[in-house]
Each structure stands twice: as structure tokens, then as C-alpha cells.
Amino acid sequence: xxxxxxxxxxxARQDDxxxxxxxxxxxxYDSRNHKAHCLNRTAAAVWECCNGExxxxxxxxxxxxxxxxxxxxSMVQTALAELATANLLESAPxxxxxxxxSRRQVAATAAVLMPIVASILVPTAAAARSGSERPSGxxxxxxxxxxxxxxxxxxxxxxxxxxxxxxxxxIPGNGKGKGD
Numbered sequence: 001x002x003x004x005x006x007x008x009x010x011x012a013r014q015d016d017x018x019x020x021x022x023x024x025x026x027x028x029y030d031s032r033n034h035k036a037h038c039l040n041r042t043a044a045a046v047w048e049c050c051n052g053e054x055x056x057x058x059x060x061x062x063x064x065x066x067x068x069x070x071x072x073x074s075m076v077q078t079a080l081a082e083l084a085t086a087n088l089l090e091s092a093p094x095x096x097x098x099x100x101x102s103r104r105q106v107a108a109t110a111a112v113l114m115p116i117v118a119s120i121l122v123p124t125a126a127a128a129r130s131g132s133e134r135p136s137g138x139x140x141x142x143x144x145x146x147x148x149x150x151x152x153x154x155x156x157x158x159x160x161x162x163x164x165x166x167x168x169x170x171i172p173g174n175g176k177g178k179g180d
Contacts, residue, residue: 006055009052010059010089012047012050012088013088016031017030017088018031025038026038026043028088030086030087034121034123034124036119036122037088038117039117040115042079042115043116045066048066050089060073063075063076076115079117082115082117086117086119
């Protein structure tokens with residue numbers, strides 16, 4: 001399907017998003033999807049221009065002005081595709097696939113200008129708290145010892161030998177777990 005780039009007027013999503021600019025990049029936290037996104041300067045400029053009224057050509061012209069570097073329609077399409085994948089556009093319209101960019105073109109336009117959106121999943125507070133917690137007190141296996149003793153089932157450590165002070169996951173100890 002051949003879509004007319006001048007009929008596409010993308011709208012940046014605003015709901016449930018928190019943004020912060022840090023060192024020339026824009027960090028976006030999506031509380032709806034629990035994801036964090038990092039937009040480089042070009043991707044952030046494209047996203048800021050997505051007001052639902054501008055076409056891809058108009059966005060390219062505005063981004064060129066904002067970052068004082070040439071940005072064409074294919075770079076805007078690349079940014080829009082990444083923004084849509086990151087769910088940062090309102091009901092993303094069918095964005096035409098950007099033309100393949102060769103390595104030579106990347107080198108010519110400088111990789112700094114390529115629009116990049118990096119995303120990570122952020123666990124909710126409840127999920128972060130419910131991780132696999134180990135009780136404090138040291139030891140491994142079924143250790144009943146204090147001071148990190150126990151190198152096997154039921155704290156059967158050799159009382160005459162030390163555990164080199166590492167305590168096998170607990171407080172550095174002497175390797176003399178209480179055992180049964």
C-alpha cells in the first residue's frame with residue numbers, strides 16, 4: 001500500500017507519561033505500560049512536533065530548524081516508526097515504512113542525527129518487592145547456623161575447618177554452623 005506522507009499527521013501521546021530532559025536526551029516514563037524510554041535529540045524533536053496537525057514533511061522542516069541539522073522525511077518516518085513501537089503516539093496512523101538507510105548514508109548524516117528510541121521495562125513497585133527474597137542470616141542449603149556457617153544439608157560443616165571467612169552468603173563466619 002502506498003501511503004501519501006502528506007496525509008499523515010501523527011499525534012504524540014501525552015496521557016500517563018512523565019518526561020525529563022537529561023544531558024540532551026529526553027527520558028519518558030510510561031506509567032500505563034511501566035516502560036521507560038530514552039529519546040535521543042532527533043527522536044525527541046520529532047515527538048515534540050507530533051501535534052496532529054503537521055505532516056511528515058512539515059515535521060522534517062521543523063526538526064531541521066530545531067536541531068540545526070538536515071533531517072529528511074525518511075528520518076522522520078524512522079523516528080515515527082520507533083515512537084509508534086514504543087507506544088508514544090496516539091492511535092498511531094499507518095506510517096509508511098522508512099526507506100532502508102545504507103551504512104554510507106548513516107556515515108554521511110552522522111549517527112548522532114539518527115532518531116533512536118531505547119526502551120526498557122520498569123517493574124511496578126509491587127513486582128519489585130515480590131522478588132525472590134532470601135532470609136537474612138547467611139548460610140546456604142538448609143543451614144541452621146549463625147555467622148554464615150553451613151556448607152551443605154542441615155549445616156553439616158566441619159567444625160575443625162574454617163570457610164575462609166566468606167560465610168557462603170551470610171555474615172562472614174568461622175564455618176561452625178549450629179547444625180542439628
